[in-house]
Amino acid sequence: MATQPDASEETLANLLHEHRRFPPDAGFTAQANATSSDYEASASDRLAFWAQQARRLDWSHEWTQVLDWSNAPFAKWFVGGRLNAATNCLDRHVAAGRGDRVAYYFEGEGGDTRTITYAQLTDMVCQAANTLTDLGVKAGDRVAIYMPMIPETVVAMLACARIGAPHTVVFGGFSADALRTRIHDCDARIVVTSDGAYRRGKVVGLKSAVDEALLDCPDVRSVLVVRRTGQDIDWTPGRDIWWHDSVDQASTEHHAEDFDAEHPLYVMYTSGTTGKPKGILHTTGGYLTQCSYTHWAVFDLKAESDIFWTAADIGWVTGHSYIVYGPLANGATSVLYEGTPDTPHQGRWWEIVDKYKVSILYCAPTAIRTFMKWGAQIPAKYSLGSLRLIGTVGEPINPAAYIWYRENIGHNRTPVVDTWWQTETGSILVSPLPGVTAGKPGAAMKALPGIVADVVDDAGSPVPDGAGGYLVLREPWPSMLRTIWGDDDRYVDTYWSRFPGLYFAGDGAKKDEDGDIWLLGRVDDVMNVAGHRLSTTEIESALVSHAKVAEAAVIGASDETTGQAIVAFVILRSEAGDGGPEVVQELRDHVAKEIGKIARPRQIMVVPELPKTRSGKIMRRLLKDVAQDRPIGDVTTLADSSVMDLIKAGMPSDA
Numbered sequence: 001m002a003t004q005p006d007a008s009e010e011t012l013a014n015l016l017h018e019h020r021r022f023p024p025d026a027g028f029t030a031q032a033n034a035t036s037s038d039y040e041a042s043a044s045d046r047l048a049f050w051a052q053q054a055r056r057l058d059w060s061h062e063w064t065q066v067l068d069w070s071n072a073p074f075a076k077w078f079v080g081g082r083l084n085a086a087t088n089c090l091d092r093h094v095a096a097g098r099g100d101r102v103a104y105y106f107e108g109e110g111g112d113t114r115t116i117t118y119a120q121l122t123d124m125v126c127q128a129a130n131t132l133t134d135l136g137v138k139a140g141d142r143v144a145i146y147m148p149m150i151p152e153t154v155v156a157m158l159a160c161a162r163i164g165a166p167h168t169v170v171f172g173g174f175s176a177d178a179l180r181t182r183i184h185d186c187d188a189r190i191v192v193t194s195d196g197a198y199r200r201g202k203v204v205g206l207k208s209a210v211d212e213a214l215l216d217c218p219d220v221r222s223v224l225v226v227r228r229t230g231q232d233i234d235w236t237p238g239r240d241i242w243w244h245d246s247v248d249q250a251s252t253e254h255h256a257e258d259f260d261a262e263h264p265l266y267v268m269y270t271s272g273t274t275g276k277p278k279g280i281l282h283t284t285g286g287y288l289t290q291c292s293y294t295h296w297a298v299f300d301l302k303a304e305s306d307i308f309w310t311a312a313d314i315g316w317v318t319g320h321s322y323i324v325y326g327p328l329a330n331g332a333t334s335v336l337y338e339g340t341p342d343t344p345h346q347g348r349w350w351e352i353v354d355k356y357k358v359s360i361l362y363c364a365p366t367a368i369r370t371f372m373k374w375g376a377q378i379p380a381k382y383s384l385g386s387l388r389l390i391g392t393v394g395e396p397i398n399p400a401a402y403i404w405y406r407e408n409i410g411h412n413r414t415p416v417v418d419t420w421w422q423t424e425t426g427s428i429l430v431s432p433l434p435g436v437t438a439g440k441p442g443a444a445m446k447a448l449p450g451i452v453a454d455v456v457d458d459a460g461s462p463v464p465d466g467a468g469g470y471l472v473l474r475e476p477w478p479s480m481l482r483t484i485w486g487d488d489d490r491y492v493d494t495y496w497s498r499f500p501g502l503y504f505a506g507d508g509a510k511k512d513e514d515g516d517i518w519l520l521g522r523v524d525d526v527m528n529v530a531g532h533r534l535s536t537t538e539i540e541s542a543l544v545s546h547a548k549v550a551e552a553a554v555i556g557a558s559d560e561t562t563g564q565a566i567v568a569f570v571i572l573r574s575e576a577g578d579g580g581p582e583v584v585q586e587l588r589d590h591v592a593k594e595i596g597k598i599a600r601p602r603q604i605m606v607v608p609e610l611p612k613t614r615s616g617k618i619m620r621r622l623l624k625d626v627a628q629d630r631p632i633g634d635v636t637t638l639a640d641s642s643v644m645d646l647i648k649a650g651m652p653s654d655a
Ligand code: WTA
Pocket: 270, 316, 317, 318, 392, 393, 394, 395, 396, 397, 418, 419, 420, 421, 422, 423, 424, 444, 505, 506, 507, 519, 520, 521, 522, 528, 531, 532, 533
């Protein structure tokens, strides 16, 4: 395992000086869903607590055992229980007389809007389920979804859930190559996509990327295409089907079968420390239980009156759990926004908050830092008076951003919840409970009821209060990943082998003097760039796949707005010349094509050598020193200590 990264040390130093506290407001506490006794109740009988939470859902058969951990670390939750995730999200609300409640206020980037009630969404999902069944999709088959942020994306996911076909949603910003890798890995036979998407006022192609990906996916038999932009697209007769010719014409009657609690619900790919993305498998009963519970407790959700907005993409786990499954399971009303925060102007989010009277907002620290850069005068033009709770996720929130968010968006009125979790955890595990836990800028505070988290040292022993180490989970939880798709060994190895018997999250953390938890960033080769998880190795493989590159090393350098930024060091092949700006540009574009624009390095430095240990391991720590223009650290373990002088002599040669 890599050592604690430098960024964490900086964060740690800052955090030691952070003493501001925001105790819960008595008015908020009086009406809060969560109470302080939830911690005690769950601690005295954790499994009974989760069984109680599972009763938030409708089960067609009751489970016989809450947790089967006999084959650890392969968990089974709610053993023998049966349910349907989609009917829990839709039909049961309609049956209870809430069919007219709005499920989504959709706001298109260009200002087009749609209001979709629970009854309408149920009909749409039944239609899509019928179409997928007509296309031969059966329970257990995988369906890839490559879509923009439009209601049909939710419909496609729930239609899959309804018929028991695990979906794999691939973020629409990923390239054709990335899509193809994921289709291959989970052997999807059907792809749902749209002609294109709107991005900053421009039209971008999605179907064209699917066409390119499918050149090498002979097993994909059907492509279901939503018309969103109306742009021209290529058409493969017999394979391609318009959504409006199929789904919109299908019957709204669909009988939903029930499935085992452990039936696969979806596979979500995420970056690990090797080049190959990991397919994180989530199953039905435990996942939905914990999405529902956390959405209710952490966001203090009042389904009748709140307007909830997760400003994230459905292509990431945050969108799965807190745009789709959590809110719908709870019968909530959500906003679904297609576009970017600055289209057509930098006040767009705040305009949306006022327009729909959003009461709960959930977003990423990188967005907050961007708003800080744009200036407080922009949100100040809007009322924001409907907000009563605001939250963040995706990366550590630095105290300055927390305070800015609290003051300029929450108007010092609303609780702020800094929520820690991962694609692997399925739902929030560490967070303040609003109305119960005080807020500390920069701290995710406490493991939620039912969760047993700890911070341990290198040997796996708990650190005392006031010390730093690694975040681990001591007990399984209902929405945990069940495995890595098709690779049980990698699952055990990645998460359960560093500290035997403990789940290791890959994050550095610290307990403060009160025993509260502060997250300090990744301690492995995973970067967090604007809340997107990317692996250094994945980008290095993309670089060396270019004919001009001999060797590459990638690091995450500190960046004021995006948290980390990608900086690559490359050694060119001799025939490629000495690396002028055109080559650098060509390489940046190459990475964007191989993985997606989010992976395009901020900077590429062409170097004559890379710093390596005698065993051949690249010392990224030293490259970080170069990228961040600070004194070079200890070079004594380098095979050739003059390498750093060579590299420094050639700086800067950037993009
Ligand atoms: C980081 C996103 C600090 C962390 C839901 C984790 C955080 C990775 C926080 C997972 C937070 C997420 N404070 N760090 N509140 N939330 N992270 O899988 O490094 O995209 O391991 O899931 O994001 O990213 P992922």
